Each structure stands twice: as C-alpha cells, then as structure tokens.
Amino acid sequence: MEHEFPLLVTIVLGLVLAFALGFIASKLNLPPLVGYLVAGILVGPHTPGVAVDAHLAHELSEIGVILLMFGVGLHFSTADLLAVRNIAIPGAVGQIVVATAIGTVIAMAWGWTLGAGLVFGLSLSVASTVVLLKALDERNLVSTANGRIAVGWLIVEDLAMVLALVMLPAVAGMLGGKVAADAADTSLILTLAITLGKVVIFGAVILIFGPRVVPWLLSQTARTGSHELFTLSVLAVALGIAFGSALIFDVSFALGAFCAGLVLARSELSHRAAEESLPLQNAFAVLFFVAVGMLFDPTVLIRAPLEVVGVLLIIIVGKTLAAFAIVLILGYPISTGILVSASLAQIGEFSFILAGLGMTLGLLPAEGRDLILAGALLSITLNPLTFKAVRPLTRWINAALGLLARGEPARRARLAALDLKLQAARREAQAGANLGLQPAQLMSKFPVFADLNAEQRAELLTLFKPRSAAPGERVIRAGDIGTEMFFISSGAVEVSIGDKKIHLGAGDFFGEMALLTGGRRTADVTAIDYCLFLIVTKEEFDKFIARYPELRQRLDEVAEQRAEMNKRQTADGH
Numbered sequence: 001m002e003h004e005f006p007l008l009v010t011i012v013l014g015l016v017l018a019f020a021l022g023f024i025a026s027k028l029n030l031p032p033l034v035g036y037l038v039a040g041i042l043v044g045p046h047t048p049g050v051a052v053d054a055h056l057a058h059e060l061s062e063i064g065v066i067l068l069m070f071g072v073g074l075h076f077s078t079a080d081l082l083a084v085r086n087i088a089i090p091g092a093v094g095q096i097v098v099a100t101a102i103g104t105v106i107a108m109a110w111g112w113t114l115g116a117g118l119v120f121g122l123s124l125s126v127a128s129t130v131v132l133l134k135a136l137d138e139r140n141l142v143s144t145a146n147g148r149i150a151v152g153w154l155i156v157e158d159l160a161m162v163l164a165l166v167m168l169p170a171v172a173g174m175l176g177g178k179v180a181a182d183a184a185d186t187s188l189i190l191t192l193a194i195t196l197g198k199v200v201i202f203g204a205v206i207l208i209f210g211p212r213v214v215p216w217l218l219s220q221t222a223r224t225g226s227h228e229l230f231t232l233s234v235l236a237v238a239l240g241i242a243f244g245s246a247l248i249f250d251v252s253f254a255l256g257a258f259c260a261g262l263v264l265a266r267s268e269l270s271h272r273a274a275e276e277s278l279p280l281q282n283a284f285a286v287l288f289f290v291a292v293g294m295l296f297d298p299t300v301l302i303r304a305p306l307e308v309v310g311v312l313l314i315i316i317v318g319k320t321l322a323a324f325a326i327v328l329i330l331g332y333p334i335s336t337g338i339l340v341s342a343s344l345a346q347i348g349e350f351s352f353i354l355a356g357l358g359m360t361l362g363l364l365p366a367e368g369r370d371l372i373l374a375g376a377l378l379s380i381t382l383n384p385l386t387f388k389a390v391r392p393l394t395r396w397i398n399a400a401l402g403l404l405a406r407g408e409p410a411r412r413a414r415l416a417a418l419d420l421k422l423q424a425a426r427r428e429a430q431a432g433a434n435l436g437l438q439p440a441q442l443m444s445k446f447p448v449f450a451d452l453n454a455e456q457r458a459e460l461l462t463l464f465k466p467r468s469a470a471p472g473e474r475v476i477r478a479g480d481i482g483t484e485m486f487f488i489s490s491g492a493v494e495v496s497i498g499d500k501k502i503h504l505g506a507g508d509f510f511g512e513m514a515l516l517t518g519g520r521r522t523a524d525v526t527a528i529d530y531c532l533f534l535i536v537t538k539e540e541f542d543k544f545i546a547r548y549p550e551l552r553q554r555l556d557e558v559a560e561q562r563a564e565m566n567k568r569q570t571a572d573g574h
Helices: 008-029 032-042 054-074 078-083 083-111 114-125 128-139 145-171 186-221 225-250 255-267 271-294 305-329 334-345 349-360 366-388 392-402 406-434 437-444 448-452 454-461 538-547 549-573
Strands: 464-467 475-477 486-488 493-496 500-503 524-528 531-537
Touching: 008 032, 008 054, 008 271, 008 454, 032 366, 054 225, 054 255, 054 271, 078 083, 078 145, 078 406, 083 114, 083 145, 083 305, 114 305, 114 349, 114 366, 128 145, 128 334, 128 349, 128 366, 145 186, 145 255, 145 334, 145 392, 145 406, 186 225, 186 255, 225 255, 225 271, 225 334, 271 349, 271 366, 305 334, 305 366, 334 366, 334 392, 334 406, 349 366, 366 392, 486 538, 538 549
Parallel strands: none
Antiparallel strands: 464 531, 475 524, 486 531, 493 500, 493 524
16 A cells, blocks of 8 residues: 555655654644654664654755744744844853754764864754743743743754754865855855855845735735635645745755745734744644654664763753753853753754765764764653753752852843843834734723733733734624624724624724623624734733722713613614
8 A cells, every 4th residue: 555655655654654643643742743753763664563754754844844934934023033132142142052053062972073073062052942932832932031031042052053954065074075066166255155145135025025915915815705715825825835935046945934934923924924924834844853753763772872972971961051051151040040050951853954964964873863862852752851850950059059049130130131131022013013003992992901010901912812804704793692792903894783784993992891791792804805904812810900900880871871882773774
C-alpha cells in the first residue's frame, strides 16, 4: 500500500500517529511536540515497522517551515520588543554567543570541524518559541513583565536565527562545507556582499510593494464573502512570497515566509488571516516535527550516551546559567533571571531547521544532527519540570545567597518600572492599533461607562478582542443565547427585528443585552460589508463588574430600558 500511494501514506500515518502520541504526551503533562517527534521516529527508517517516504516527508516539512515562519512574522509584536529591548536584545545576543561558543568548543574537542561546531552551537543556542508560549500560557505568565521579557528574548533569538539562515550558505565554503556553483570563484567578502545585497533588494521590494498589494488583494478577496477563497489567498501569499523570494532573490523559504507574515501583520485583516491559516499551519507544523523525528536515529542514545548528556548539559545548564548571569548583570531581579533561564532550557524548531541546513551544506555530520534531535526530545520533555522549579529555586536563592539578594530592591524597582511601561504600551496598542477604537469613543457610544474613571476604562478596553465577518455572514441569530457584545470598527451590518431593518456602521454597537441580561438574542444581525469588530464576552464582562459592584444598579437600569425599547421595536415591526 505504501508503495502505491506514498504521499497519502506519509500524510495519514504521520498525522494519525502524531495525534495519538501527542494526546498521550499531553495526558502525561508533556508538550504534544514530544509526541509528534516520537511519531516521526516510529515511522522513520531507523526503527522497525512501516517506514514512510522520507523524501516526501521532507518536502511536506518545507511547507511546515514556511507556515511556521509565516506565523512568526504574522504575530511579531514590534511594540512588545521595543518595550523590553534593553534586556531582550543584549541578553539574547550575549546568550547566543556564549552557548554557541560552548557548543563549538565541545564539538571541536570531539574532533569536528569549526563549521560543524558553529552550526552545532547555534542549534543549541536557540529555544523553541512554541514550547515557551505554551509553558507561559499554562501558568498565566504571558502578560506579566517577566513573561514579556522571555517572549521578547526569544523573538530576538528568532530574528538572529533568520539572519543565520541567510548568512550560513554564503560562508559555508570558508567553513569547510559545500560552495554554491556561482560562488566557487568569488571571494568571501564579495559573496557576503552579494548575499546581503539580494536580501536588501528583497526587503525593499517587500516593504515598498507588500503593504500596498497584499492588504488590497486580501480585502478584495474578503469582499467576495467566500471563506475558501480568503483562506486560499492567505496561503497563496505565504507560499507564493516564500517560493518567489527563493527563486528570484535566492533567499531562504524561511526568510520569505517571515517577511510575508510581517507584511500581512500591518493589515487590518491580520487577525482574520491568522485565524483562517491557523488550522493548516498547525497541521503542516505537525508534519514538520514528524519529518524531523524521522531523521533521528535512536541508537545514538546507546552509541554516544556521554555526548547526549553533554548536549543536555549545554542546553539545561550552560544556556540557563549564561542567561541568569546576563539578566542580573543588566540589573533585573533573580525571579526574572530564573524564569528566562527556564524558558531557554530547551531547543526546538529553529534548531531542527539549522541542523537540516548544516547537513545540506555539508557542514554538520549526521552524528551532530542526531545529538541535536536527542537534546531537543529530552530538553522539551524535561522543560515542565524545569518550570516547576522556578518558584522554589527563586526562594532558595533569595534566602541562601545573600550576596545575590543584596541588590534585589533596586532590581525589583527596575522591573516594576518596566511593567508600568508594558502596561502603558498595551493600553496604547489596544486603544490605537487594535482596530482603531479609542476609549473616549467607546464610552461615548455606551454611556453606562461614563461613571468609570480613566484607569477602569483602560482596563475595560483590554477585554475587547478583534473579530471579522465577510459580507453576507450571519453575525447574530435571533433566539440564540447571547454571550458577547460587538462594537463595529469598520464595515456595516443589517439588524433585522421582525420586518424592520436597521443599518449600523463604524462606531455603532449591538448585542449589548448579552452583557446586561444574558438572555436570548432578539434580532438577526448580518454583515453587509467586510466588517471588523471589537467584542467583549459576558464572562469577561461579569468578572469586570464583580470588581466594581457600584456599576450594577446602573447596568440594571440600562437593561430595563433596552428591553422595553426592543419590545416596542418588535411590536412596530409586526
């Protein structure tokens, strides 16, 4: 069967096994990524049983790389990075240099070349953003100052790895690897200049034409009202720019896809694009990790146990100690240093991409790839235990190491100042960039909020989330239980109450009775143009009201008025 339909067998076996083992890993409180990698090992050529087509799996994994990098670009937050730049940029760069140096020295001690050592060290220096975000989310740390620092740190690492992916082919010949045919007779400086020149031209084309063409194209597609066409347009942009950038400008698929995400992130359609592309992105990302697992030879655990332990020590001890020291040197608290260190105590997707490129360029031996994969599997598996040790380790260091704890008040004050800066940036992003709704406009459209002070209004606005709707899409259906309220940022909707039709546009709101009474919807609401909304759910709103009970009486009065008005409009419609 596998010989008759190799592509089908590769996809089916990969996804089914990944689901089964990912589910088991999740039940064992491990990241599902561990299950995906093990699934690849089971269907790979190094284990007995059914072996899927490794070449097809590699090509499918390339699509996974493109969509992963597209997602990184799409969710790239310039505001967050700028807010934590004073610690994230020097911290990440310093930690990458230290980890790469350690990896290179150890690899050369094993008898490897300098090029192999550099690729090996770089692969061990960068942590998995996917694993980090999941770990922070499970512990409600994403929005904290320490969580933002960790995420910003990994964004810098990701950007550094994108640069490494661009530069590595240019310097491969000097490092003892394969030399591209057009670079065989060219000096290193000229090769680097040509590579950077292509990247600059590509970046200029993307920055000049991308923001003009891509949002317009997606907007026109959205106005057709076809979900399939819009999803297809997002994939066409991601894959088309990635492939075109490699074909025309000779840059990597990864860089092209990242830039495609950056271009789309500036568009009002970015939230919907992320929503529509996420299922395919997740599916192909799973196939990427399965394909990586297929490359792993489990016998390395028996053949080179000491080397595997060495790799694990670099990832869990070497990187974390370097990051901890850098955080303290930069003047931030022990708690920040330990959380960042725990976040970096694993490696993931960029490590696999770098290892694959190193193999392709003839720099990294197969043994190096196997050690990197072993380090990834073990470090990701152990990462939940690392995070569990964060709080007790923080308490122990504060209690036992008085010299380190002596400067804690000043370091905590520095973190508190950064936290205030992050909160201000978040409020500004919500008020301005998040679909353009200003707090004053929100309050003027819903006078019940007039009694809130500025701090309460800013807090309320952070509860609103973006949503979109295509022309003809039913946003609210009469008779459904209301769970959310909508503010229209752009576009228009038609509200149908009996035979009466009401048109609402930008700045208007609807569905407010869901917040006030939680009753059933009394009208149908249909988008008549491509719409962007800000919504707030009843659950989040109730939590907000619970903190400010003085608003309850005013809300009850508004609910009664609205209910009476809706009854009159329904009667008039009949």
